[in-house]
Structure formats: C-alpha cells, structure tokens
Amino acid sequence: MRVIAVANQKGGCGKTTTAINLTASLAFLHKKVLLIDLDPQGHSTCGLGIQAEGLAKTAYDLFHRNGHQTSISDIVVSVEQDLHLIPSHVVLSAAEQELAGADGRERRLIEQLDQLPQPYDYVVIDCPPNLGLLTYNALRASDEVMIPIEPSFFSLHGLAKIFETLDRIKREFNKTFKIHALLTRYEKRTKLTREIEEEVRRHFNDQLFSSYIRENVRLREAAAAGKSIVKFDRNSTGFQDYMSLAIEMIERGMVRHERIIDISEVEPIPAAATSAADEALSVLGLSFEHEDASPQAEEESTNIAVASEPQMPAVSPAITIEPPVSLAPHPVLGGVLFSFRSDQANEVMVAGDFNRWIAEPLVKVDSESNLWQKIVPVDPGTYRYKFLVDGEWVRDPSNISEVPTSYGGSNSVIEIQ
Secondary structure: OEEEEEOOOOOOOOHHHHHHHHHHHHHHOOOOEEEEEOOOOOHHHHHOOOOHHHOOOOOHHHHOOOHHHOOHHHOOEEEEOOEEEEOOOHHHHHHHHHOOOOOOHHHHHHHHHOOOOOOOOEEEEEOOOOOOHHHHHHHHHOOEEEEEEOOOHHHHHOHHHHHHHHHHHHHHHOOOOEEEEEEOOEOOOOHHHHHHHHHHHHHHHHHEOOOOOEOOHHHHHHHHOOOOHHHHOOOOHHHHHHHHHHHHHHHHOOOOOOEOOOHHHOOOOOHHHHHHHHHHHHHOOOOOOOOOOOOOOEEOOOOOOEOOOOOOOOOOOOEEOOOOOOOOOEEEOOEEEEEEEOOOOOOEEEEEHHHOOOOEEOEEEEOOOOEEEEEEOOOOEEEEEEEEEOOEEEOOOOOOOEEEOOOOOEEEEEEEO
C-alpha cells in the first residue's frame, strides 16, 4: 500500500484538484484507492459530490479525543467501485485545538490507517493549506509526498517551509520520504512558466514528474459539478493530463516490482489457438494475417513521430527485431491486432500512446489456449504500450522491441508504417 500526502501550504496550486483527479484516474485504471480529505474546507469531499453535512462521521472522528472508539471503516464512503473517501467537514478545524497537549497527537492518523479493514493500492491524503497538526499527521503517516507547484514566484518561495517540516520529521522519527513534484496550471507559452519550470527542474531533478497539468477550464467545471474529470469529460486535456500522471505514478512504484517476462520462456502459439483466432475474427469479417518469413531487422529513424501528449516521456530510438512467435502485434483490417496468452489472467487490457494510455479490454477468443485479443485502430507512427493484466502492468512478452522509462522499467514499442 502506497500512502501519498498531497501537500503545499500555498493555496491555489491545484492541490485538491490533483488529489481528486489523480485518485479517480488511478481507480479508472483498476487500482483500489482511498482518498482522505484532511482539509477542513472539505473541497475534495464536495468535489466528488459528497455532502458531508448529512454524514454521521467524518475525518474529525479520526482525531477526536475519543477517536480510538471510532473504527475507520465506519467513516469510509464509497464514491465508486475502486474509489473510497474519508470525507471532511468544517468541524475538523477544531481538532488541532482539542488535541493540544494530548499524548501521541501526531500519530492519530497512522494508528487509524493500521486498522484499515481492506487493502488499498493507494491511500492519497489531501492536506490542508498549512503546516499544522493535520498536515503533520498526514506526513507522519505517508511514505511519499507529492508537492503541486503552480508556476509562480510565491509558489517557489513557499517550498522552503514544507521541506523544513519534512526535515524535522526525518530527524525526529528517522523517517525518509519519496518526494514528487508536479507542475500545475501549466501554460508553456508564457516566459515566466518556462523560467519557473527550469528552476523547479534544477531543484528537483528526476523527482519532477514528466507529466504536468495544463490550465484547463474543464477541470474547474468538473469540480463545480461535483465530479472528477474522469466522470465529467474524458475528451478534455485535463483528463489526458491526469491519466498521464496516474500512469507515471504507477510506473514510479514499479521500479523494483515490475513483472518481467523473458521472451525465451514464451512458448510458440499452438495451431489450435491460431485456428480459433481465425474463427473468432471471421465473425467480424476480418482475417488473421500469418507471415511466412520474418523481415530483416531495421533500425528506426531517430526522427520518429510519437502520437502522445507532450508531457509523456520522450521515446528513445529502438531496434525492432521480429520476435520468434506469432503473437506480436501486427496490422490487420481495421487496425492493429494485439494478442496476449495467459493461463491465470481474468482480465487483460492494452494501453499506449495510440489510445492516450486509456486501458481497453481484450477479448478472450479461445479458452483452451487462453488467448486474448483486441483490434485497436492505430494510425501510422511509433507507439509505446503495455498490457494491464489483472491490474498489473506487463510488457508484451511477444515483442522484443522496447524503450526504457525514466523509472527503471520499460515499455513495449511498435512501429506502424
């Protein structure tokens, strides 16, 4: 379980907008997510369409002097299938005064998280815009800290305070944090934005997300409607930006846990599966193209055109080698046929530059060979992609061509002429 605090004492930096839409995007990618609203203003709560006034328990009950009598499971509200919320109410502002001088007041939240009844992939904490007791509790309970940064002088000036707090926690409790920086309200056309970006990049280096959140009115309209951008408008740049951020957040956690499949371990597809695929595609009026000979390996041009948003990591030139199996993606009538074979998978999806990294489900076309397939419309170009197998990102075992990510993993690559 990754516990991430979204913190910045400066208001207007997109902290709550990021907390709402990052968690919704992670849930859209089939991750189980808990969002904890620790801001007494309750903006994350109302931004997801929850009316805290009608709830018997809120985040305040986590910190009340009798909070140990309240089970955290009694406070959790289900927003959708994979997204849950601990809502906030203005009464939470009284918690800091009530806990003044109380023993263990800075450990209230971490003790409650230890009692979570179900495992979550991500717990995201929306901190208040100050560095008081509530934020201190969030940081004590977190292993990672995301700092949204609006491209302005005041935003940079305020970073010193949060780093001072993190350093104090590190010294007092021998605790280290994984820091993430995120540029929000981004407008690359302005000179000031570019200068701030250079300064932030110089300070954070690879801790700065490659993804950034562009200024987008649809994000504000979604908040006003009490919806995440995932529910409000999936054609907006706001949705693209937060989906890109969610993908990058997942990949940053995969550095030591990425599932790597050796191409030498992949068995050739049996003839029965090939005939089954032909039969399934014939129903759609399509055909499975079988190649009799492998083309010679070709080196891709360094001037490749990648169909992705500008915030996605740049694709490095890759050597394309035809794999020794027939499951590799290849053009068919209607697009590109993606195939995946697994004996254990209950769900297989594919996501890449060609579909804005929005996972699309494959169909199990043959139960005997456990063959999953999907035809995706793809324009000519070079694209990165991965399979999402039961919620776990997996490179294509049938495709040797790949490019590294910025986090120690790699993506599969296809080139469509």
